[in-house]
Amino acid sequence: MRVLFKTDYNQDIRLLKHNGFRFWYGLLLLAVLAAPAMVDTYWINELTRVLIYALAGLGLMVVTGFTGQVSLGHAAFMAIGAYLHSFCLANGVPFLLSLPLAALVSGMVGLLVAIPASRMTGLYLAIASLAFAIVVEDVIIHWESVTGGNRGMAVDPPALFGYEIFQAWEFYYIVLAVLIASILLVLNILRTPTGRAMLAVRDSEISAESLGIRVARTKILAFWISASLTGLAGGLFAHFIQFLAPEVFGIVLSIQLLLMIVVGGLGTVHGAIYGAILIGLLESSISILKDWLPPAIGTQPGLEPGLFGLILVLFIIFEPEGVYGRWLKLRTLLENFPFYRRNTFKRQRSYLRTERMR
Amino acid sequence: MSFLEISNLSLSFGGLKAVDDVSFHVDKGEVFTIVGPNGAGKSTIFNMISAFYAPSQGHIRFQGNDITAARPDAIARLGIARTFQNIELFEHSTLLQNLLIGREIHNRLPVWRQLLFDPGVRRAEIDHRRQVEDVIDFLELAHYRDERIANLPYGVRKKIELGRALCVQPDLLLLDEPASGLNPEETEDMGFWIDDIKNDLGITVLMIEHDMSLVNEVSDRVLALNNGRAIAEGDARHVQNHPDVVAAYLGTGA
Numbered sequence: 274m275r276v277l278f279k280t281d282y283n284q285d286i287r288l289l290k291h292n293g294f295r296f297w298y299g300l301l302l303l304a305v306l307a308a309p310a311m312v313d314t315y316w317i318n319e320l321t322r323v324l325i326y327a328l329a330g331l332g333l334m335v336v337t338g339f340t341g342q343v344s345l346g347h348a349a350f351m352a353i354g355a356y357l358h359s360f361c362l363a364n365g366v367p368f369l370l371s372l373p374l375a376a377l378v379s380g381m382v383g384l385l386v387a388i389p390a391s392r393m394t395g396l397y398l399a400i401a402s403l404a405f406a407i408v409v410e411d412v413i414i415h416w417e418s419v420t421g422g423n424r425g426m427a428v429d430p431p432a433l434f435g436y437e438i439f440q441a442w443e444f445y446y447i448v449l450a451v452l453i454a455s456i457l458l459v460l461n462i463l464r465t466p467t468g469r470a471m472l473a474v475r476d477s478e479i480s481a482e483s484l485g486i487r488v489a490r491t492k493i494l495a496f497w498i499s500a501s502l503t504g505l506a507g508g509l510f511a512h513f514i515q516f517l518a519p520e521v522f523g524i525v526l527s528i529q530l531l532l533m534i535v536v537g538g539l540g541t542v543h544g545a546i547y548g549a550i551l552i553g554l555l556e557s558s559i560s561i562l563k564d565w566l567p568p569a570i571g572t573q574p575g576l577e578p579g580l581f582g583l584i585l586v587l588f589i590i591f592e593p594e595g596v597y598g599r600w601l602k603l604r605t606l607l608e609n610f611p612f613y614r615r616n617t618f619k620r621q622r623s624y625l626r627t628e629r630m631r
Numbered sequence: 632m633s634f635l636e637i638s639n640l641s642l643s644f645g646g647l648k649a650v651d652d653v654s655f656h657v658d659k660g661e662v663f664t665i666v667g668p669n670g671a672g673k674s675t676i677f678n679m680i681s682a683f684y685a686p687s688q689g690h691i692r693f694q695g696n697d698i699t700a701a702r703p704d705a706i707a708r709l710g711i712a713r714t715f716q717n718i719e720l721f722e723h724s725t726l727l728q729n730l731l732i733g734r735e736i737h738n739r740l741p742v743w744r745q746l747l748f749d750p751g752v753r754r755a756e757i758d759h760r761r762q763v764e765d766v767i768d769f770l771e772l773a774h775y776r777d778e779r780i781a782n783l784p785y786g787v788r789k790k791i792e793l794g795r796a797l798c799v800q801p802d803l804l805l806l807d808e809p810a811s812g813l814n815p816e817e818t819e820d821m822g823f824w825i826d827d828i829k830n831d832l833g834i835t836v837l838m839i840e841h842d843m844s845l846v847n848e849v850s851d852r853v854l855a856l857n858n859g860r861a862i863a864e865g866d867a868r869h870v871q872n873h874p875d876v877v878a879a880y881l882g883t884g885a
Contacts (some may be wrong), residue, residue, distance in 0.1 A: 282757045285727070458746050465745035465752060466731075466738035466759070473721055473732045480719035483681055484799060485707030485736035494742060540723075 288460055305449060309442035317441040318513075319553060324448045325509050327549035328455055330533040331542065332502030335459060337531070338540040339468070340495035341475030342390070343399045346406030347530050350500045352413060352522035354379045354507025355428075356420050359517055362429040369433065372451075372508045379504020380497050387496030391489040406527055413519045425518040428511045448509050455502055459542055462498065471495050475540075503530075525578050532585045538597025547596045555584070633692075634659040634835055635680075635803060640689035642675055649675045651859040652689070657803070662829050662836040662849050666870070667856035668879055673839045674716060676856075677805055680837075681713055682706050693803070708736050712801035714792045716808045716839075722780045726791055729780060730766060733798030734759040766794045770824065786817045793824065797832070804828065806838040810845050822848045843871065855879070 277284070277291060289295045309317050333347045354375040361371035386405055393401055413420045420426055431438045431447065438444055462468040470491045473481040478488050511517055529552060537548025559580060563571040570576070592599055633656035642650045650672040657663040665673045678684045680691055682703045691699045693709060701709070712733075721729050737759070744752055767773050770790050775783060780791065789812065796804055809825070810818040822845050828834050829849075840846050846853060846867055853870040855863040863873035870876055 282760045283753075285760065286753060286756055461748040462742075462746055465740070465748065465756065466735050467742055467745050469728065469732045470735050472724060472728075473735070476721040476723060477719050479683070480715070480721065481732075482683075482703035483707060483713050483715075483719075484733055484795070485704050486732075487704045498746075 286464055288457075288464075309445050314441045317445050319557065321441065321445045321448050321513060322556075323549045323553040324445070324452050325506055325513055326530075326533060326552055327546045328448075328452050328509065329503050329506035329530055330537065330545035330549050331452075331455055331459055332499045332504075332506060333530045334499075334534050334540075334542065334545045335462075335471075335502065336492075336495045336499035338534055338544060339463070339475060340471040340492055342492055342495065343395070343531075344402040344499075345399045345524075345527050345531065346402035346404075346409075347499075347503050348522045348524070348526035349406040349409035350379045350383060350503035351507035351510060351526065352409055352519075353382055354504030355511035355517055355522070356413060356426070356507075357504075358508035359426055359428045359511045360419055362431075363426075368431045372505065375508035376501045376505040379507065380501030383496045383500020383504075384493060386500070387493040390496065391492040403524070403527075406522075406524065410519050410523060413522070420517075420519075423519065425516055428515050428517060431512050444512060451505060451509060455505065456542060459498075459502075463542075467491070467494065472540075525581075528578065528581060528585075532581050534595075535585060536588050536595055538595030539593075541597050543597040544595050551596065555580075633657065634694060635837065636690075636692040637676070637680075638690050638692070640676065640679060640686050640691065642672075642679060642684060642686050642688075648859050650679070650686075653856070653859070653861050654689075655854050655861065655864060657835060657837055659802075659835055660829065660833065661851040662825060662838065664838045664840055664846050664850040664853045664867075665856060666840065666843075666846060666853060666876075670858075671856040671879075672859040673856055674807060675859075677713065677807055677837075677839065680706070680711065680805060707799055707801075710802035711805065712796035712799035712803075713805035714789075714796050714807055714809065716811065718785075718788050718792055720780045720788055720792055720795070725777050725779055726767075726772060726775050726783070727763065727777060729791060730763040730795050730798045731759060733795040734762060736799060737762075762800075763798055766797045769797070769827070770794045785812050786814070789813060789817075789821075790824075793821075797828070797834075801834060803835045803837060806836060806840075808839055808841065810840060810842045818842055818845055821845065825849045843867075847871075 279285065284290070289298060308320060312320075329347065329351055332350070333344060336342050336344055357378050358371050358375040361374060362368065366374070386402075390398055390401060414422055416422070417424075431444065438447070462471075470481065470486045471494075473484070473486055474488050474491050481491075482488055514521065533548030533552050534544055535548070536551055537546065538544030559577055563576070565571075588595065594601075635657040637656065638654050640650055640653045641648065653672070653676065655663075665676065667673055675684065679686050680698075682698070682701050682705070686699060689699070690697055693711065696709065698706060698709060721732065724732075738755070740752055740755060767776060770793065772787070772790060772794060775787060775791075780788060783791070789809065793806070793809065806825070810821050813821060825836055825838070826849055829836055836849075838850070850867050852865065853867045854861060855870050855873065855876045857875070857879035862875040862879060863870045865873075
C-alpha cells in the first residue's frame with residue numbers, strides 16, 4: 274500500500290502523481306514508440322486504427338463522458354474532418370495546415386450544433402444528434418462537386434514539407450503524436466476550472482448553477498472541444514482508409530464510438546483508450562469469426578452492429594463503469610487488501626435528490 | 632437600503648399559493664431564520680432567491696440590484712451561495728474536487744490558456760487550492776480531503792456542502808435546513824460554525840431551520856411562515872411565543 278505525503282499543491286496538480294505513474298507511463302510510451310520496429314505492416318495498420326479510434330473516442334468522451342451529453346452523431350464530425358481535410362489536400366493546402374483546419378471547422382460546426390443542443394437533455398439530445406448525423410451524411414451524398422457523392426473521393430497521401438508519407442510506420446508516428454498531444458490537452462482541461470465545471474454539469478445541473486457555473490456555456494464549450502478532436506481524428510482516418518465514401522460515416526460508426534467509451538469506462542481518459550483497443554480487437558475477431566461461422570449466419574449484413582449493440586447492453590447492465598472501472602476496482606482491492614469496501618463503487622441512491630425542482 | 636429585500640413575493644403552482652405576499656428584509660451581518668411547518672413555503676422562497684423559480688409577483692433586491700429576473704448562475708456571481716435541503720454534492724468526486732468546483736466563479740482565465748495549462752493557470756490553480764484549504768481547515772474536514780463523497784456519512788456531507796458554498800466566498804449564504812439529519816452533537820457544532828461564519832468571515836446568513844435550539848442559539852431575527860404567509864417576525868423568543876405560531880404548530884384547540 275502506497276502512502277503519499279502531500280507537502281505541495283503541485284503534487285495534486287501534476288499529471289504524473291508519483292514515481293509509480295512515471296515508471297508505468299514511461300514504459301508504455303517506450304512500448305508504443307518501439308512498436309513499429311517489432312511488428313509487421315499489418316499490425317502497424319491495426320495499431321494505427323486503434324490510435325485513430327482512441328482520438329475520436331477521446332473527443333466523444335469530452336462531451337458524453339465528462340459533460341454528460343449523449344451524442345449519437347459523432348461520426349458526422351469525423352466525416353466533416355475527413356472530407357474537409359481531403360478536399361483541402363486535393364486543392365494544394367499543405368498537410369500541416371489542412372489538418373488543424375479540419376479540427377477548426379469541425380469545432381465550429383460543433384459549436385453551431387451545440388447552441389440548440391445545450392437546451393436539450395438525455396433522449397432528446399441523442400435523437401437530435403442522430404438527426405444531425407443523418408443531415409451531414411445526406412449533404413455529403415448530394416454535394417457531389419466537393420465530396421464526390423456516392424462515387425466517393427480518393428485521399429492524397431500525407432506530406433510533410435514536400436516529403437510524401439507512404440510507409441505505414443511513418444503514418445503511425447504522426448497519429449501517435451497527434452493523439453498524445455490531444456490527450457495532454459484533455460488532461461489539462463480536466464485539471465482546470467472549466468473541466469471541473471463540465472463534471473459538475475454532468476453530475477448535478479442544479480448544484481452547478483447554484484455555484485455560478487454557466488451550464489449552457491459549459492456544454493457548448495464541451496461540444497466545441499469534442500467536435501474539434503473528433504474532426505482531427507476524421508482527418509487522420511481519411512488517410513487511413515484512403516478512399517472516402519458517405520456510408521463509412523453512418524450510424525454504425527457513431528454507435529461504435531459510443532460503444533467504445535461506454536465499454537472502456539465513461540468519464541475517464543483511460544476509458545477512451547481501452548475502448549479503442551477493445552473495438553480494434555473486436556473488429557479483427559469478428560472478421561475471423563465470420564470465416565468460422567456457417568455462411569447463413571456469417572454473411573448476415575447486420576452481424577457487426579448487432580454484436581456491437583449486444584456488447585453495449587451487456588456492459589451497461591453488468592459493468593456500467595466499463596473496463597477501466599473494473600480495473601480500478603481490482604486495483605483498489607489490491608491496494609487496500611483486506612480493507613476493501615464494496616460500497617466504494619456502489620451507485621448511490623440512498624438520499625433523495627432535489628429532482629423535484631425541475 | 633437593506634442588504635436583501637424581499638417585497639410582496641408570491642408564487643402559485645396552479646391554484647396552490649405556495650408563497651403569498653411575503654415581505655421581509657435581511658440586514659448585512661445578521662443571521663436571519665425562516666421557520667414554519669412543512670409546506671409553509673420556506674424552500675420555495677429560497678428557490679426564488681436562487682432563481683430556480685420565477686415569482687409570479689413581487690421583487691427581490693440584493694445590495695440595491697433587482698435580481699428577480701436573473702438567471703441562477705448570475706445569482707452566485709452576485710455573491711449569493713446556498714446549500715440544499717437534500718444535499719446536492721457531486722457524489723463521484725472527492726471532497727477536494729467538490730470544494731474546487733465552488734471556486735468556479737473566481738476563474739478569470741480564457742479556455743485556450745486552460746487547455747495549454749501555462750504557468751499563469753498553474754498559479755491560479757494553486758491559489759484556488761489555498762482558498763479551499765482554508766475552508767477545509769475552518770470546517771475541520773482535513774481528514775476526508777481525498778475521500779469520494781459516496782464514501783462519507785451524512786453529517787460530513789452536510790458540512791462539505793456548507794464548505795462548498797463557502798468556497799464561493801459569498802456575501803450572503805442561504806442555508807436550507809443545515810441541521811436536518813444531524814445528531815445533537817453535530818447540530819451544536821453547526822451552531823458554532825454559523826456563528827463563526829457570521830462573526831469571523833463576515834457573511835450574512837439566511838437560514839431555514841426546524842431545530843429550535845439551533846434557531847434560538849444563532850438567529851438575530853426570525854420569520855415564521857404558515858401556508859405561504861408571514862405570520863410573525865422578531866427575535867426568536869418573540870416568534871416562538873406568538874399566538875399565531877403556536878396555533879400553526881399545535882393547532883388552535885378547537
